[in-house]
Amino acid sequence: MKFPAFVNDLSIPPQQYHHQLRNWTSEMRANDPVVYNEENNTWVVFHYDDVVRVQSDFATFSSEHTVKDNQGVSSENGSIIEMDPPRHRAMRSLITQAFSARTINDMAPRIQSIVDELFQKVVAHGQMDWMTELANPLPVIVIAEMLGLPRDKWPEFKQWTDAIINKTSEAGYAQEQFANYFSQAIEEHHKHPGTDVLSRLIAAEVDGKHLDHEGLVNFCFTLLIAGNITTTNVLGNMILCFDEHPDQLARLSEQPELASTAVEEILRYIPPFRSGPNDLLVGRIATTDVMIGEKQIHKGESIEVSRISANFDEQQFTDAQQFDIARTPNRHQSFGHGIHFCVGAPLARLEIKTTLETLPRYFREIQLNHDQPLKQVESRLIFGPRNLPLSFQAR
Template identity: 35%
Template sequence: MIDDFGPTELWEPATRRDPHAFYARVRAAGRPVPQYDPAGNRFWIVARHADVLEGLQHPEIGHELHRHVEPDLSPSAYPPSETERISSRQLIALDPPDHTRLRRLVSTAFTARTVARLEDWIAGVAAELVTHVRALGRFDAVTDLADPLPVNVIAQLVGVPDEDRARFRDWSATIVSASDYDGAATLAFADYVDELAARRRADPRDDLISALVAQEAQGDALDRDELVAMVQLLLIAGQETTVDVIANSLRLLLTHPEQWHDLLADPALAGAAVEETLRFRGPVEIVPPRFAFRELDLAGGTIPAFERVGLSLWGANRDPEVFSSPDMFDLHRADVAGHIAFGYGTHFCLGASLGRLEARLMLEAVARELPGLELTAEVDDVRLHHGGALPLQIGRT
């Protein structure tokens, strides 16, 4: 039965092997489906495209629940730690007006015009990486291609010197893997941002850190925790999501030989391949947790006040009401523009243009220079999503 859902089914191994079948059942159920995550939190899963779009724009769904519940006036014996303060100031954890203010301060670095000026430089970095792996013959596409490109791009934008970029990447990997249990990586990262900001106050450069600290003189500044949180978010969101898109584009193309051959024949299809990868297997399964600020009707059912709303981008992007043959990977797809892999509305991904550009330029370089590329092992989609390897070799063309 379509309504027969286990309470923790979304996180069970069988579902992790085929999450899209689960989301198809949620769409068919015609209502939000409650699920409990491993920490015991209840989410109301929404998976139809129209419903997810409505949820992404709903004025009574957001992140800052504390603004909508009665405050606990009892004194706390445990004031927030530094890592908790930084986490609470992440752009993706805020609603307007704070979200609006912080996003405005960094948005100029990610306009289409600003990003376009980086194209030649990014293409050069991609070409160097492809030249390196061609000499290796066998390599890991995650470690050797997908990972180094975005970390160098984000570091360049932020203003991280070349000699510090390895540390920059290590911090990102630790924080995003949820292994930063004691906050050591976050604190070390915060100290580094403090140091870098101090250097840029004394010696401004043409980079984002310099632009942000320059706002201080105009009275429109980020406070210290906001600055650290912003740089951390740019590193993690700009790095991890783009790695995912590049690696999965290659995986999907190489496991769909007819699509791979079409790209080899016409590398200009790289942009279409990126968009179809975003639709078919985007980097974000469910948007960061949002809450219903009151009891509300959504997706054919009622979500209780103050509970978590799980808006599934994966579910929306395989909705047959919007996409023909949605479970088919097809870089010639005419309806791909309907995907919402980067979200929608207030929290639409700030770095969408940059991520698209990086992935496109990498696929173009690979198609031109590595036509004999082959997978050397079967790759688990779920494992790749959580930081696995993508072993490749350059065979005969």
């Protein structure tokens, strides 16, 4: 099997692309839910239960050596996303501390303040580009402040992050700039520790030992990336959802208590990660011969999961094709599952919910300008709109 041509076509407007993807994955669930993709020699699973199984059973489906560089070579040291227990458990505990419920709750007033500030800058203009003026800056400013880094550096942090996650030609330069910047920040935090996340990481211990300099730099990379890429794209996809379903935005205005379930439905309906053949990221590698559905997977073969397919699986979600902000339960797979569940999920949810609740306080009659063609983010990993020109009336 080869993926249909549209899957890699970044020129398709994001809403049209998403509609085609939903239709295609529906066909795959019905006709070929476990299939071998000849383009990158990887098995792909489409059923919800199989997606959960592959992500949950780390003993059978390993994450080791699943991230590759631009030449298709696995990294030597590996990041936390390509670790199995027990190594993963020790490293994950540090990130869990950094993103603890208390830390996230303590950030709530500051996140509200930043959202207010960004909206106040545009409210008198009657128009804005949602991505440029809110979705891009908000998550990077938040995670920078959590790490104790200056917020005015956010445009550079965003530029470097995008280059690294999208494996562009600037990725090497971005990694070098990040490493130099974080090295200086770590040295400064050693001398003058505070209550920020970076200071906590410096003081933290794993198996009785402090993280070395390289480990701290790698964690800064992980936290900065985990703290912004998902949120930025979900904030953009949120506008796409409500543009397609304005009745649900009106419903939310009448029932603001639905904000939390609305966030989960946005995450389910348009996930922030691309679903297609990828030669830089492999979901898992089979550690033994195993059956998935009716297909034999051999030891050493790669398996990818289609999260968007899982999110629309009719066996899991009633009226799966409907966008319903009151949907519950909503066990979507947009943040993953198992030990690699997205560590930044609580922070992303808080930022999206805060934005969603704040939006009607400033704007009414919000409209997406379709006269300007919408474009997808130029990424092989991330899915979302690159631009979102909005017009509105101020409250």
